[in-house]
Amino acid sequence: xKDVALVLxxxxxxxxxxxxxxxxxxxxxxxxxxxxxxxxxxxIGGVYAAGKLKEFREWMKTINRKKMLELTxxxxxxxxIVKGSRIIEAIMxxxxxxxxxxxxxxxxxxxxxxxxxxEVVFSKGSLFDAIRASISIPSFYEPVHRNGMILIxxxxxxxxxxxxxxxxxxxxxxxxxVSGQDYEKQWAIQHELAEKRKRSKSLSQQILNKLIPDNLDxxxxxxxxxxxxxxxxxxxxxxxxxxxxxxxxxxxMSRYGIFDYDKSxxxxxxxxxxxxxxxxxxxxxxxxxxxxxxF
Numbered sequence: 001x002k003d004v005a006l007v008l009x010x011x012x013x014x015x016x017x018x019x020x021x022x023x024x025x026x027x028x029x030x031x032x033x034x035x036x037x038x039x040x041x042x043x044i045g046g047v048y049a050a051g052k053l054k055e056f057r058e059w060m061k062t063i064n065r066k067k068m069l070e071l072t073x074x075x076x077x078x079x080x081i082v083k084g085s086r087i088i089e090a091i092m093x094x095x096x097x098x099x100x101x102x103x104x105x106x107x108x109x110x111x112x113x114x115x116x117x118x119e120v121v122f123s124k125g126s127l128f129d130a131i132r133a134s135i136s137i138p139s140f141y142e143p144v145h146r147n148g149m150i151l152i153x154x155x156x157x158x159x160x161x162x163x164x165x166x167x168x169x170x171x172x173x174x175x176x177x178v179s180g181q182d183y184e185k186q187w188a189i190q191h192e193l194a195e196k197r198k199r200s201k202s203l204s205q206q207i208l209n210k211l212i213p214d215n216l217d218x219x220x221x222x223x224x225x226x227x228x229x230x231x232x233x234x235x236x237x238x239x240x241x242x243x244x245x246x247x248x249x250x251x252x253m254s255r256y257g258i259f260d261y262d263k264s265x266x267x268x269x270x271x272x273x274x275x276x277x278x279x280x281x282x283x284x285x286x287x288x289x290x291x292x293x294x295f
Contacts, residue, residue, distance in 0.1 A: 003171035008041025010155030011178035012258025015040025020271025036165035038154040042109035042134035060264035106166035110154030172246040
């Protein structure tokens, strides 16, 4: 059984693929001996370290658009849309809060201090305090105020914290990165949907076509969202180049975005498939390097 230091990236709902990645590792006989995560990676990694990943996966199956709205505690604040307490409280119903230092394996979560403009690493204290800080998507979730800091999503400074995971002698470093998008394919899909709307014979759609500008999908929001995504992506690529993980599972998606939490089973399946491919590539490379077994 091979020991693994596992790192899980940010990526919103796309990070549900982390569940499939973890399951694939365990199915292939790997043992996760430490874990570090950012944003959704901090959540999935923390739930796993607490021994509740199966329960979390079953709970995710119940999430649909209606339940997502029920779990969204909207705020009238000028610096965030959602308070973010309700989702944490819901998860804590089946994943009790624990001290990070009491977990069976070393765990850490990464957040960002908006005031100091620096990375903050949580390796002790309340598990859910660490997770809540790490998932605070800027302008969406309410920032966490702690010890004079204003904490927001760790993806701003370190979207895949491979330099923060605890290492053990003889382990291998595996990074699961869902921060990327297949931008060209995504753009093509959006263009195809726009063309279908134009060709629709539905009277209501034809009226909407007259009222809605052709370039509605390309606006200030989509521009800022894409720019932010590209910057995070470049940071994650740089981290992989600096740390050189033994296995880098790079999952770029085109049909799923950061809020597709109602697509959990499809995203988990992608995590399984991409991790299986990456592990096969790793095993083949090892065989070529060491073609004979030493007894």
